[in-house]
Amino acid sequence: MPIHDQGYRRYGGDRARGRAWLVIVTTGVRAMLGNRRWIVLMGASWIQFLVRAVQFYLAANFSQAGMLNPTAATFRDFFDKQDIFVFIMTVTLGSSLIAQDRRANALQIYLSKPLTRAEYIFGKLGILVTFLLLITWVPAILLLVVEVVFAGNFTFLQANAYLFPAITVFALVEVVMVSTSMLALSSLSTNSRFVGILYTALIFFSNALYGVLRAVTGSSMVSWISFGNNLAQIGDLIFRVPLRYQTPWPIALVMIVVLVSVSALVLERRVRGVEIVA
Amino acid sequence: MSDAEAVVSLENVTVVYGRSNRALSDVTTTFVRGAVGLLGPNGAGKSTMIKSLLGFVVPTHGRMRVLGLDVAASPVEIRARIGYMPENDAHIPGLNAVSFVGYCGELAGLPRADAIQRAHEVLFYVGLGEARYRNVDTYSTGMKQRIKLAQALVHDPDLLFLDEPTNGMDPRGRDEMLELVRDLAHNKGVSLILSSHLLPDVEYTCDHVVVMDKGRVATAGSIEALKQPRGRVYELRVKTPGDLETFFDRLRAAGLDCHATDDDVVRVFVPGDGGARKLFELAAAERVQVRHLRPSVPTLEDVFAHAVGEP
Numbered sequence: 001m002p003i004h005d006q007g008y009r010r011y012g013g014d015r016a017r018g019r020a021w022l023v024i025v026t027t028g029v030r031a032m033l034g035n036r037r038w039i040v041l042m043g044a045s046w047i048q049f050l051v052r053a054v055q056f057y058l059a060a061n062f063s064q065a066g067m068l069n070p071t072a073a074t075f076r077d078f079f080d081k082q083d084i085f086v087f088i089m090t091v092t093l094g095s096s097l098i099a100q101d102r103r104a105n106a107l108q109i110y111l112s113k114p115l116t117r118a119e120y121i122f123g124k125l126g127i128l129v130t131f132l133l134l135i136t137w138v139p140a141i142l143l144l145v146v147e148v149v150f151a152g153n154f155t156f157l158q159a160n161a162y163l164f165p166a167i168t169v170f171a172l173v174e175v176v177m178v179s180t181s182m183l184a185l186s187s188l189s190t191n192s193r194f195v196g197i198l199y200t201a202l203i204f205f206s207n208a209l210y211g212v213l214r215a216v217t218g219s220s221m222v223s224w225i226s227f228g229n230n231l232a233q234i235g236d237l238i239f240r241v242p243l244r245y246q247t248p249w250p251i252a253l254v255m256i257v258v259l260v261s262v263s264a265l266v267l268e269r270r271v272r273g274v275e276i277v278a
Numbered sequence: 279m280s281d282a283e284a285v286v287s288l289e290n291v292t293v294v295y296g297r298s299n300r301a302l303s304d305v306t307t308t309f310v311r312g313a314v315g316l317l318g319p320n321g322a323g324k325s326t327m328i329k330s331l332l333g334f335v336v337p338t339h340g341r342m343r344v345l346g347l348d349v350a351a352s353p354v355e356i357r358a359r360i361g362y363m364p365e366n367d368a369h370i371p372g373l374n375a376v377s378f379v380g381y382c383g384e385l386a387g388l389p390r391a392d393a394i395q396r397a398h399e400v401l402f403y404v405g406l407g408e409a410r411y412r413n414v415d416t417y418s419t420g421m422k423q424r425i426k427l428a429q430a431l432v433h434d435p436d437l438l439f440l441d442e443p444t445n446g447m448d449p450r451g452r453d454e455m456l457e458l459v460r461d462l463a464h465n466k467g468v469s470l471i472l473s474s475h476l477l478p479d480v481e482y483t484c485d486h487v488v489v490m491d492k493g494r495v496a497t498a499g500s501i502e503a504l505k506q507p508r509g510r511v512y513e514l515r516v517k518t519p520g521d522l523e524t525f526f527d528r529l530r531a532a533g534l535d536c537h538a539t540d541d542d543v544v545r546v547f548v549p550g551d552g553g554a555r556k557l558f559e560l561a562a563a564e565r566v567q568v569r570h571l572r573p574s575v576p577t578l579e580d581v582f583a584h585a586v587g588e589p
Binding site for chain 2: 007011272
């Protein structure tokens, strides 16, 4: 029977519970993958992986290219260079995640379905986290595999056994910090363009402030004032390379935890089915 | 009405916005199976009641049960079995109608294939079959009302909350929407609570009504029972040398309810078996000429006006 002849029927099929957040993630990821400009951006973010792969190939096969041999610092540097793509992706994708829903009053629709506010937030977070891991954790891990394949042995991997957990932990710290802060900003406005500008301003303002204070004090002890610097400091610690700022790493870690906690608090207050103006 | 046949019950529910703005004051009522109208003027607390039942607003006091489940203890289980059509514009941006409604079905737990099939079905049912591949952002107000109904229906709820479903619709669209609502309640076995300030909408689609006023339940029961005469209703056209309000005040002082309609006619409720003689006596005392007097039957409008004390 054609669908248009059926009218309204009762549904007797299965109903799954507790997977609404996954539905939000998969639908969001599917929608982004259908966007050609997004695919181009994803492709561009993998260029560094290709360059590094060639570097590993040359180092493994040509003794004259010994200076190209990978070290732990190579992987740390890989993450540093990916920061620009993390930034672009966070601004272009993350700024609209909740702002657009708020503009279209979609929160009422979401939260009238059998999902909790936490599931909604995790679903939205999942979209951004997925794409950010695709340009940070996935290529970094693949680089490790490429090194082993090109070298034909596990020598590098055995000597740097901590690299796999280091890549994983740092990618998670970076992605969680960036995603939660952007999602919190996105929940503050109905205008995604404004959210993007606000995020950019916060990053650049905190960096500029650090620059000024460093010039005044002549010390990098104040690096904790910049969000990016805290992440860089923790990254150096995780990859066991010399710390780039004089700030003790626990302070950088506390600043990251504070940022994530404040973001979670903002999300808890802003993601509601009804906005009450009393 | 017993709690056994109630789909929704509220016990002493109070909702306070801010420090002192009482949206619901100690509300105790039940909604039976079938179609129940939630009637009241703007600001009466209808939307607040629905949002409390959905778990969007947490009452400061009281207990609520929906489909036998406690709202405070099982909000997610309740939302799996209900559909909600919000009052204002609401959709998920960037999606066409099939994707939007299918997505809502998936969020409610339906497998993807079933959700998409149900999306097609309900979109045809609400009259959006031909426009189902259009982006929802481009829909007219009437179409947006229909798609809100479709997303509320896609997972086949046992109970529907419809908040002002005919808002912003043209007369034809409004009639079609009311027909859909009536069909759902009377032929498809879906219980529904229709919140509206439009009496004809409620009278056409519902069998029962809960009338709200200033955050309290003014009256509740079956529409037929509430319309049963406990007196007589007359339609009057009068000419008065002075202020008409003085005459109304005199009628009210004599225990007669009266309210003006849109058609220059005053409807007067005379309690008990009081006849028109009392009306003529009061008119004569106030030197008011009665130009037209006709016995009438009580309408939902009379019930509403009586319940909320509307002049």
